[in-house]
Amino acid sequence: MTNLFCWMNFNSFSSLSWLNPLLATTNESETSNSTLVLAGVLLSLVIVYFASKLGGEICARINLPPVLGELVGGVLVGVSAFHLLVFPESGSxxxxxxxxxxxxxxxxLTPEATESxxxxxxxxxxxxxxxxxxxxxxxxxxxSDLKELIRVGPQAAIVAVVGVVAPFATGTAGLVYLFNVPVIPAIFAGAALTATSIGITAKVLAELGQLSSKEGQIIIGAAVLDDVLGIIVLAVVASLVKTGEVQIVNIIYLIISAGAFLIGAILIGRFLSPYFVSLVDEMKTRGQVLLTALIFAFTLSYIATAIQLEAILGAFAAGLVLAETEKRKELEEQVIPVADILVPVFFVCVGAKTDLSVLNPAVESNREGLIIATFLILVAILGKVITGFTLFGQNDLNKLSIGVGxxxxxxxxxxxxxxxSASGALSESTEAAIIMMVILTTFIAPPLLRLVFKEMETKPETIT
Structure with a gap:
């Protein structure tokens, strides 16, 4: 029996021995592919960082936000121009x-392995x-300063709410009823109209010496509130994309859950923040502040994702909470290098995935996209300009400057x-129209803001 057992094992082993070369070849092939994937990623990062720095440096030298340069750099290396960085989801x-x-x-790299x-x-x-x-x-x-957000006056709150509701409602309704855009993409495009870049406005106000003026304080306070409201809107809209349907009950649930999550995370975080500081102070290894903060941020991001919200809402809440601790300045300094590595990848990829050829007026099928882009740009400008004029009874204010800001x-x-773009909710023409709206509003705002404040300064001289 023992001999029979040994003979059977030997024969079984012999019968499988033909697989050894195949298994070895498969393992070698997988290892080779992994190495080539790494090589492709490294090469892609070289392209991303080169495009971001080149575009950013050019924009910085002409007094435009470097982030615009990163976006334009992404457009040039992406599907719209040189095809250095393309993605399967864009049809490449x-x-x-x-x-x-x-x-x-x-x-x-062999032809057989190219697609994988x-x-x-x-x-x-x-x-x-x-x-x-x-x-x-x-x-x-x-x-962001949570205490400042809480202390924001009613004027800034009015400007912020109108600045979110007016462009969102007008943009969404216009896309649905004038251009027959499906509801979810229309809501997403309308949501993109709600944002305000506090960084760009603050820089221009500082250059003009108007940061501490009444108009400047209202603009900054409203812009900060806009960011908070906009991020909640983004979380809700992105969640709608995941569910694939628009129902009033679902929208109300998402708004309540997003607000409850943000408020709950802040309250619980403020309670736990002293323990965060104590824990960090007890640590003796490198990166104790940064890594502990990232654990907190990623945990909140995961919770937000798990309850069908967006990870970015959790990250934003974590930042608000940790900004209240005594480690804020140290953490800001340590996060900057991490952001310098990862954030350009996001902006360059947004540009790279944007196919601006869908806005080429020479192609008849593209003209609707151009009309949509024009509509979004008009709504984006007018929806914010009117915000200053909603401050009734404030005749001493330069209301136009508030709206332009x-x-x-x-x-x-x-x-x-x-x-x-990542969710797949937007068509190529709608996505390109949003990108064009972002670029144009960001380009025209600084000179317009300088112009309206200059008129405010010269008006008293004209009267006298």
Missing amino acids: TADNSLVITFLQNTAG VFAAQSEVISLLAELGVIILLFEIGLE MIPRGEVGLVFAGVG
Whole structure:
């Protein structure tokens, strides 16, 4: 019996021995593909960082936000121009990617493995972009002052609410009833109109010496509130995309859950923040402040995702909470290098995925997209300009300057476009129209703001 058992084992082993070369070949192939995926990711990051720095430096030298340069750089390296950085979700294949072509010519990538390597490389870059937007919202939360938000006066609150409701309602209704855009993409585009870039406006106000003026304080307070309201709107709209349906009950549930999550996270976080400081003070290893903060931020982001909200809402709440601690300044300094690594990936990817050819007026089918872009731009400007004029009985205020100060969308508008693009809710023409709206409003706001404040300064001289 023992001999028979040994003979059977030997024969079984012998019968399987033919698989050894195949298994070895498979393992070698997988290892080779993994190496090529890493090579593709590294090459893609070189392209991302080069495009972001080149575009950012050019914009910084002409007094425009560097983030616009990152976006335009992404457009140039993406599907609209050089095809250095393309993604499967935009309809591109491995044959369209110059990164894959370069790997074929220099790293021995075989034709059989091109599609799998292309898909894996694109997925890694997309994940890094998602991490980038989470870090961005965490950083925005850190830079926001919760006490100032609570103390914001009724004037700023009125401006903020009107600045969110007016463009959102007008944009959504116009897209649905005038252009027959499906409801969910229309809601997403309308939500993108609600944002205000506090960074761009604050920089211009500081240059004009108007940051501490009454108008300046109202603009900054309203812009901060706009960001909070806009992020809640974004979380709700992105959740609608996941559910795939628009129901009043569902919308009310999402709004309540988003508000409850944000308020609950802040209240619980403020209770736990002293323990956070004590824990960090007891640690002796490197990165104790940054890594502990990221654990908190990622935990809240996960909870937000688990209850069908967006991870960015959790990251923003974490930033607001930790901004209240004595570690705020140290944490801000340590988050900056992390943001410098990941955030450009997000903005460049948004630009790279944007196909501006859908706005080419020479192609008849594109003209509707151009009309939509024009409509969004008009709503984006007028929906904010009217906010200053809602402050009734304030004749001493330069109401036009308040409205103009709320116009730029900047990086906040790009967050909306990026999340919409990643969710698949937006058509190519609608996404490109939103990008055009963000670019134009960000470009025209600084000179307009300078102009309206200059008129305010010269008006008394004209009267006398």
